[in-house]
Amino acid sequence: MLEIRWHSRAGQGAVTGAKGLADIIASTGKHVQAFAFYGSAKRGAAMTAYNRVDDKEILNHEKFMKPDYVFVIDPALVYTTDVTINHKDNTKYIITTHMSTDELKASQPKLADKEVYTVDCIKIAQETIGRPIPNTPMLGAFMKISGMYDIEFFKDKMKGVLSKLPQKIIDANMQAIQRAYDEVK
Amino acid sequence: MAFEKMKLKEIEVWDGNMAASHAMRQVQIDVVSAYPITPSTPIVENYSKFLADGYIEGEFMMVESEHAAMSGCIGASAAGGRVATATSAQGLALMMETLYQASGMRLPIVLNIVNRALAAPLNVNGDHSDMYLTRDSGWIHFDAYNPQHVYDLNFIAFKVAEDHDVRLPAIVSQDGFMTSHTAQGVRTLDDDTAYNFVGEFKPMNDMLDLDHPVTHGVQTEEDWHFEHKARQHNDLMTKVFPKIEEAFDAFEKLTGRRYNIVETYHMDDAEVAIVCMGTSVETAAEVAKELRENEGIKAGVIGIRVLRPWPYKQLQEVVKNLKAVATLDRSSPNGAPGMLFNEISGVVINLDKRPVINNYIYGLGGRDLTKVHVAEVFRDLKANADAGKLTTPTQQFIGVRGPKLSYL
Numbered sequence: 161m162l163e164i165r166w167h168s169r170a171g172q173g174a175v176t177g178a179k180g181l182a183d184i185i186a187s188t189g190k191h192v193q194a195f196a197f198y199g200s201a202k203r204g205a206a207m208t209a210y211n212r213v214d215d216k217e218i219l220n221h222e223k224f225m226k227p228d229y230v231f232v233i234d235p236a237l238v239y240t241t242d243v244t245i246n247h248k249d250n251t252k253y254i255i256t257t258h259m260s261t262d263e264l265k266a267s268q269p270k271l272a273d274k275e276v277y278t279v280d281c282i283k284i285a286q287e288t289i290g291r292p293i294p295n296t297p298m299l300g301a302f303m304k305i306s307g308m309y310d311i312e313f314f315k316d317k318m319k320g321v322l323s324k325l326p327q328k329i330i331d332a333n334m335q336a337i338q339r340a341y342d343e344v345k
Numbered sequence: 346m347a348f349e350k351m352k353l354k355e356i357e358v359w360d361g362n363m364a365a366s367h368a369m370r371q372v373q374i375d376v377v378s379a380y381p382i383t384p385s386t387p388i389v390e391n392y393s394k395f396l397a398d399g400y401i402e403g404e405f406m407m408v409e410s411e412h413a414a415m416s417g418c419i420g421a422s423a424a425g426g427r428v429a430t431a432t433s434a435q436g437l438a439l440m441m442e443t444l445y446q447a448s449g450m451r452l453p454i455v456l457n458i459v460n461r462a463l464a465a466p467l468n469v470n471g472d473h474s475d476m477y478l479t480r481d482s483g484w485i486h487f488d489a490y491n492p493q494h495v496y497d498l499n500f501i502a503f504k505v506a507e508d509h510d511v512r513l514p515a516i517v518s519q520d521g522f523m524t525s526h527t528a529q530g531v532r533t534l535d536d537d538t539a540y541n542f543v544g545e546f547k548p549m550n551d552m553l554d555l556d557h558p559v560t561h562g563v564q565t566e567e568d569w570h571f572e573h574k575a576r577q578h579n580d581l582m583t584k585v586f587p588k589i590e591e592a593f594d595a596f597e598k599l600t601g602r603r604y605n606i607v608e609t610y611h612m613d614d615a616e617v618a619i620v621c622m623g624t625s626v627e628t629a630a631e632v633a634k635e636l637r638e639n640e641g642i643k644a645g646v647i648g649i650r651v652l653r654p655w656p657y658k659q660l661q662e663v664v665k666n667l668k669a670v671a672t673l674d675r676s677s678p679n680g681a682p683g684m685l686f687n688e689i690s691g692v693v694i695n696l697d698k699r700p701v702i703n704n705y706i707y708g709l710g711g712r713d714l715t716k717v718h719v720a721e722v723f724r725d726l727k728a729n730a731d732a733g734k735l736t737t738p739t740q741q742f743i744g745v746r747g748p749k750l751s752y753l
Contacts (some may be wrong), residue, residue: 193528193529210664218529221491222628222715222716223713223715
């Protein structure tokens with residue numbers, strides 16, 4: 161079982177990202193779950209989304225999770241929420257920030273002893289897609305860190321997920337995914 | 346046909362709402378009359394998009410309330426069409442009067458209930474308090490534990506409800522958010538196969554058959570009211586299960602997916618079991634398997650697939666050899682033991698040998714039921730089974746803040 165928790169703000173596309181990832185993984189024959197904590201969250205409110213992946217049918221419907229990966233797609237959430245909650249010893253963190261990993265760890269001591277990777281998904285999204293929607297670049301970074309799929313295979317599958325969008329937006333997302341893949345450290 | 350067919354992947358990653366929307370699209374409903382409410386809103390939202398995109402031929406009526414939504418369904422169904430809608434929580438509560446009208450008039454409407462807590466306090470998350478309202482309303486009730494079940498049970502619901510020997514409305518319920526907004530793999534049927542499983546709608550006593558005038562929604566006082574109600578109850582008690590079995594068999598033949606009136610997990614040699622509904626059934630099944638491996642507890646899970654008619658005899662067969670049973674209710678009974686405790690107690694009361702039964706109230710307003718909680722219930726059950734009597738209070742609350750609550 162692979163489990164992922166996304167930290168996001170409502171409107172940044174974490175749910176779409178989690179569902180898109182689930183879509184791609186399901187197409188390779190694995191079982192998936194993608195869900196989120198809703199409430200009456202308004203745009204901009206801190207929220208979490210989740211992925212589960214397994215080789216067998218997923219029966220567990222508890223919301224509680226000790227994630228293998230934590231994705232943070234809004235830089236400020238590292239300070240305003242506890243992104244390390246319910247962590248495992250080997251939980252990996254991929255965090256959107258303009259800082260280096262060392263600078264980030266210095267600014268948030270909770271991350272000091274954690275396996276942290278950083279990438280500026282917000283900047284990448286703005287420069288490629290033209291809007292600060294950091295969900296697809298985060299998945300590019302995840303492909304690099306996890307080695308789950310070859311990046312070309314992943315981009316190809318992602319084109320299918322995004323197929324209803326205009327070609328220009330699809331192309332921009334592909335650039336964003338590739339840049340995050342190349343730039344994550 | 347004047348509508349377009351949709352090409353689906355063999356496995357689509359859908360949440361429970363999307364699964365319900367596609368099933369409703371594929372059976373080609375004549376009239377959907379609806380008023381949106383969280384968390385069931387996406388069902389009718391997706392459905393109206395399919396209609397706008399040319400995939401549906403029927404009518405979609407946006408009305409001013411849930412009471413009007415079901416009233417519209419009743420009118421359309423009496424007129425002689427295939428009819429469905431969806432709702433949740435306060436919407437279902439407002440619809441309640443008309444649910445009794447629909448079943449009393451023997452109209453085969455299908456209602457997707459996406460479970461949500463009833464206010465106050467206001468809460469949009471999933472618990473079973475709304476669907477518990479419908480227990481005595483005369484509807485057939487199927488319960489889904491995941492999006493695949495939502496999809497499959499919709500077809501089965503139409504097939505059973507519309508059978509001329511049944512002619513009763515049917516509910517398909519799913520857990521708000523935990524199923525309705527959780528995307529999982531759903532094995533799909535192509536449009537023709539799905540439609541053909543349910544078949545063409547065959548009207549009966551339809552008001553638009555002007556050559557054969559009929560009256561619907563009549564008044565009967567003490568002279569005939571009782572006979573109508575008795576006949577409806579009789580049909581629920583005697584005619585519905587055979588048709589559900591038939592539909593489950595036919596569906597298995599078509600898809601390989603087996604549904605049962607009472608679902609059982611790890612029950613072959615089980616000594617203790619949890620009885621519950623919705624997503625909790627699957628979570629509990631996973632915990633039962635783990636406890637068998639790790640703690641040697643002979644644990645099993647009984648899932649209520651059909652809540653109405655109540656599978657009294659079927660449950661007797663499943664529980665008769667158990668030593669202890671926990672009934673888990675996701676609804677506040679507000680001054681009584683939980684519904685499942687009472688109904689399961691009724692199932693065992695006249696057996697020669699019966700298990701010790703206790704009751705847990707859990708998950709209100711969407712509160713998480715964790716695997717740790719479920720494991721604690723199984724350990725309580727083991728203690729009850731070993732002692733041959735209750736070692737716990739009859740009713741306990743799971744996962745609520747503050748000092749542990751227990752009663753009776």
